[in-house]
Every structure is written in structure tokens, then in C-alpha cells.
Amino acid sequence: MGERGFHLEKEIIPVKFALVEKVLDLARANSLWPVTFGLACCAIEMMATAMSRFDLDRFGAGVFRASPRQGDLMIVTGTVTKKMAPVLTTLYEQMPSPKWVIAMGNCAISGGPFVFEGQYNLVEGVDLLVPVDVYVPGCPPRPEALLEGFLKLEEKITGTRRFPRVESAW
């Protein structure tokens, strides 16, 4: 969760059934339904991730929903402006819990290349508006990077990773 932004009140669950929760988490992690929420350049890469070559459906996450009420994952793909900020918050609040947010691209993480002295229209990071679970850097990130973001999110939900981690050659 983003440290510099504000935190939403933690959901209070009065009774927790440990084993049932674990099974539910497994189901949730393997059927993430993202909200179709394209903002800028990164949205095209998000589309490419879902399409023929990269095929997001392999991870059960290819069901893009046009209505936030049917989705449980918001991928913020692009620059958030001050005019867009209230809209984004409303969309987030419309999503049913439990819900997650992926900040895709440098703009959503920190404002990216559009931060300069005297800027008047930018929210410098979407974590100032909503809590973010996974940050995917890049300008724009490659589809592989977004896929890795999905795997990270699954790991966060279930505690285990779907594939063994590939160590970088460098």
C-alpha cells in the first residue's frame, strides 16, 4: 500500500474463517476481473497484454468489465490529471470489495515525465488518491511487465507464487 498517500480505513471483518478465506483468496487470485479503465498510452499496452500474443486470459484475468461494479481490479493506465481525479475516486468507490489497484506506468506511479516546475494539472501519483497494491514501472511498461504485475498481485492475495521466479541475468 502506498506510504505517501492517505490510507483508507481498514475493512473490519467481524468473523474470519481461516480455511474458507484461503480457498476464496485462491479463487479471487485466479479470476481477477479488471475494470476497462484506459487513460493514456499505457492503455494500449494493457490492450496488447489482453490480446492475441500475450493472452491475459491464461491467468484468468482477461475478462475486462466496462462497469466498475463488476470488476475487482483497477489498472490505472496513464496520467491522472486533477480533472480526472474525482472521477477515478468515484470509480474506485463503486467497485465491490475486496478490490485491488495496479498503478501501471510512471505517470500513475509518480507523474512520470510530466512533472516539472510550475505544472498545474497533474496528480503526482495515483497513490495520493487510492491505495495501490502493485506498481509496474515503465513508460509505457511492456506487456511482459504487466503480466509480472499480475503475478505479483496473485502472490499478494494468496501468499504463494504461480510460477518460480526468473532471476535476472544482470
Add this chain to the structure above:
Amino acid sequence: MVSGFIEAIKSCVQGVEPVEVSYPEKGYHYALEAGAESLPVVVGFFDEKRFYLECLLCTDYSDVLELVYLFNTHLAPCRVKVTLKIDPQHPVAPSISALYGSASWYEREIHEFYGVLFTGHPNMAYLFLHNGIDHYPMRRAKVPVPPEDQARLDSFKPGEAADSFFINLGPQHPSTHGVLRVVLKMDGEYIEQAEPVLGYLHRMHEKMAENRTYQQFLPNTGRMDYLGAMSFNLGYVLAVERLCSIPVPDRARYVRIIATELNRICSHLLWLGAYLADLGALTPFLFVFDDREQILDVLEGIAGSRLTYCYFRFGGLYNDVDDQFIEGTRAFVKRMWSRFSLYEKLVTGNVIFVNRTKGIGTITKEQARKFGAAGPVLRSAGIACDLRKIEPYSSYNELEFAVPIGEHGDALDTYRIRIAEMENSLRIIEQALAKLPGGPIMAEKVPKKLKPPRGDVYQVVETPRGELGIYIVSDESDGPYRMKWRVPSFSNLMIFPELAKGVLLADAVAILGSLDLVIPEIDR
């Protein structure tokens, strides 16, 4: 028109002094200065001679605000720069939106960024900015927004009406291709009035340009229109090369053409998939992305990125193309030729598709001129204006290609034109590959720090969506003093309220899609 222009305008308008300027240096043919009184007469002359308003912009010179009106004709370029100087203390100018529909939005834009009030404008509501803004962002000195303008900040407030209701299309809506918002006043299923609200992705490119050097601004161009990044890249480097008189080697010019045309096919393919998805056909989306990935592989090999390219440099290219690129391009061209018949079977002959697009959003020639429509939308109205042909840049004049035009100006025509343009692009790539010369890819002695002479230039290129114009003012420093982007989607969207009047909501989506909008380019 070019030859007899000075005599024509002198005989019609009293007291103006048109000056002929060097087109290769400046990018426009004539310049003239108008006063606040003579401006309506001058604009009336241009309207009568069937010019279209290319761009309207403002520059803040601290002691004076300068409005620049660029007029041009479609088929034989005769670009005229009309300037109007106004007092920054009392910035008031006459509105020309009654004559040119396209001026309306440009005037609103200038009003919110510079505080110029246009007298006689019907609706001065803010287009781009958010409610919290308290100063005019593009003014050099910090000028607070006066109370009467503060009231205009909330851009659109639907009024009360007995028989009609309002619908918000966007900013989060799958068929607006991003974050466009259109407020629709509906009478049942029919649209009475459509009012686009922009600025949900206003990323301050023009303000940023004033804070950057010429080189530092280069990556921004690819992010302005991410689908036609190469074209925007090309336009910007051509403008700076014109400003600094940098020659470009032959090989670089041909590689630029190949890269730009590959990118154009890429953009049209994505449009095709997205448009059909708007109309309810999801399968073609998967097909076009398959083709698109082939192009991305080829371009990634030379430019290093998949989407927001920054491949061109002032005076040449970032790196040379290799055999792998040439082989990859050849293989793609061969593959693409065989794909058209597939699309033909899947889409063109599909009766649902034809019924949903035929006769929808019909644009007349006069509408296209008045609203400054560009690209395939303009050509669908039957005007064969393609800047690669009319004002050739790079080496387009050495290549052969046709300019497809439409018969009816409807959405189906824009589809046909874009398919024909993809075929044209393939032909251009084939010729350019065959002619590709050897030699260097960078001009010699391009200085690290550019110091262009004082003055302005205008450069146009044909992007996948139409005419892109870049106006740069230099003050002899290493960064631009003012940079204005005349973007095609912005002028194409202006025509939408006209086309949407009285049509069904579902048809409005078909019209909006046929304009091929890219929102970051509109909002800049």
C-alpha cells in the same frame, strides 16, 4: 491562388500590407498584420475565397499578446499568417466563430490559457482546465483569473428542460477511446445536442515545451499521439530542422518514410479493431493485434520501444537500420497483402457493419472546410488533400501513391479510405525499400546545443489522423519560446456536435469512432 494572392486581397480589403515570405524557411507563404477593426473584413475575404482556418494560437511577448490566424486552401497550398496584436492589460479581440466553426474551440482554448476575451463568442465556457485553477497557465506573468471567469470554470451545466434529459458519455466509457466526455441532451433515443468536455488528459505539453530545450522535448512528441508516434516525431524534427536549417541525408529521409508508414499501418489497424469493437464485433480486434505485433517487432528492433518511439534526431536518425529490419519489413509487407482479403471477408461484406455505418455521420465539403476537418475524415468528404502529396516533406515527392477519397462522406467511407491508405502505405514502403540509398544517417556538424535564429516556423505533416501543424517561435535561446501543436483529432472532434444532432445514441457512437480520436493529442 499563390500567384495572385497579394493583388486579390489588396483589391478586397483596404489598408492591409501582405508580405511574401520564403516558404522553405518559414513554412507559410504570406504574412499580414490586421487590426481589431479590419480583422472581420480580412476573415470575410478568406471565407469568400474558400480558405479554411488551419490554426488559431496566441503568443505572450510580455508587452503584447499576439494572436496568429493561419489560413490555407486545401488543394493548392497558400498558407497565410494573419497576426493581431492585443494589449495584455485589456485582452479583448473580435470572435470569428460565426464565420468559422473551427475558431470557436480555438478561441475558448486561448481564453482559458491566456485570458483573452473574444467579443461575440456564443459560449466562453472552459474546455480544458479543472475547477481549482486560479491563474492563466500560459501567461508569462502570473495573472489571476478574475471572478467573472471563475464562474466559467465549471464547463458544462445541464439546464432544466421538460421533455429532455442529459446523459454523460464518458469520461470512463469504452467507446470514447480514453477519457473524452460528451454531455448529450437527449430527446428519447435521439440526440438534441452534444457538448464535448475535454481536458481529462491535459498534460501541459505546450507549457512544458517552454521549460525544455529542443532535445529535451523530443520524447514528449511520442506521448502526444501514442498511436502515430513516428509521425509526431517526424513533424517535430522537421520543424526544428527548418528552424535551424539542418540538412538531412538521403538515407535518413527514406528510413524515416519507412518507419512512419509502418507506424501508420499500425495506427489504422488499431483503429479498425477498436471501431469494430465499438460496433459490437470483438473478433477482428484479435486479428488486428496479431498483425500489429509484427510491426511492433520490426520497429522495436530499430527504435528500442514498442509504442512511444523517439527514433528521429535533428538531422537524422538515432541508429541505422540493419538487414534484420529490412528483412522483417519485407516479410511483414508480404504477409499484410494477404490479410486484406481476410478483412474484406470478415468486415467489408458484413451486412450489420454496412448498415450501421452507411449514411451515418455524413460530412459535406463545406462542413469539412468550415470546421477544418483533417485526414481521412476530410478525404471522405471528397477533398483529395493529403499533405504528403500537396506539401511533400522528407522524400515523399519521389514516391508514387494515390490519394483515396470518399463519395458520400459517411462513416463507411472513412473505413474504406483507411483500408486503402494501408494498401498505399505498403506500396510506399515497397518503393522506399527498393530505393533505399546508402550513406550516412546523420547530418554532419549538428551542434549539441541548438541556437536557432529569432523567428517562427510552421511545419505540417500528414499523421494517421490528418494534418499536424507545429508552430515554433524561437528567441535565440536553446529552447522554444512558444510551441503550438495544431492537432488533427482536435479539429475532427469539433465537427462531432454538428454530426450528432438528431441522430440515435447508438449512431453517435459509430460517428465518434469513425473520427479516430486519440485523446492525449486533443488535450495535449
